Amino acid sequence: MYFPNVHLTDIIEILIVAVIVYEIMLWIKNTKAWMLLKGMIVLALFILVAAIFQMHTILFLARESINVLAIAAVVVFQPELRRALEKLGEKNLLSNINLFDRNKENQRFSDETVESLVKACFDMGSVCTGALIVVEQAIRLTEYEMTGIELDCKVSSQVLLNIFEHNTPLHDGAVIVRGNRITSATCYLPLSDNMQISKDLGTRHRAALGMSEVSDALIIVVSEETGQVSVAMGGQLARGITPEYLATRLSQIQYRTSEGKKFTIRKGRQKHEEV
Incomplete structure (x- = not known):
């Protein structure tokens, strides 16, 4: 043989x-x-x-x-x-040997920004104010920023509440957040053409899913009909999430490499469905 x-x-x-x-x-x-x-x-x-x-x-x-x-x-x-x-x-295969990533700039955004995003989303949800917030990660979203109105202001719950208030010039469309700054508002996002999406989902949720399919961003959606807060990332949508779940998801992407803090989601802390 x-x-x-x-x-x-x-x-x-x-x-x-x-x-x-x-x-x-x-x-x-x-x-x-x-x-x-x-x-x-x-x-x-x-x-x-x-x-x-x-x-x-x-x-x-x-x-x-x-x-x-x-x-x-x-x-x-x-x-x-x-x-x-x-x-x-x-x-990011070279992250382990890149000395420039091992400093304080490794942080994408601060804990204060996380708290502001969580507070704003659930405050808007309590009064059924629709919102669409894109939190940028590694992939730059410049082409989508150009579809909106350029801003340069610090992320705060008050600013986000004012932007998405009904009948205001900036309430329609999405807000893009880069680091601790709001860079643009009224941005147009690509709609998902996934045929398996629930028919209950409106344009905001389809835009959030579409954006998550073409980028690594985390997108937060507040439903104008139900007030529910949802999160889209990587083509998956988690609906009806809690403030703790949203804070955890934001904290998981807060650092540019895996050397940052590690967070775990406790059992029973999240009740959501994925589509």
Whole structure:
């Protein structure tokens, strides 16, 4: 029997390829790319049938259009490819050897900002004032800031309450928070086209989910109909959350690297559903 000569580098190479293939399959399954991939598989099967039965015209068209199809695939998958590359950049593989991250600037925003956001959201929820707040992380949201009105003020519950007050010039749209500052208001966010979203959700919740799908931001939504506070991040929406849960989620993203404080959510502290 033949036994191949396997070296340590071969094992490492196989493991790396396996991890890459697994991550690609997981990424495809969790995005719209899955439906597009199934369409491409059907097209490939059709070409295979044409090859078996020697349908020369179809094979000629397939050969001539292969380059166009490759470019078309990049265009069609562009949102998913962009998000995948952004996710890869979020890994921050060099954070452990980057000496510049090991200082006080490692903090994204202060505890005072966390308290102000939590207080403002639940104060607005108590009177059913609708709100949409985007808390920026690593990915800069400049393109969305440009759709709104530029601001530069410190985050406080009073300012947020005034911005989202009914019949005021800035109440419509989203507020973007960068660090301890409100950078822009009345911003337009991309709506999610996820067909599995509950029909009970309005435009604010769809915008929050859409923003969480194209960025790493944490988005807070206050429902104008029910007064419930929800949080969207990574394409997931937690509805009907408590002040403690919101404070914990904000605290978890408060630091730029994993060297910051670690927080745990106690059992029974959160009662929410995810969509």
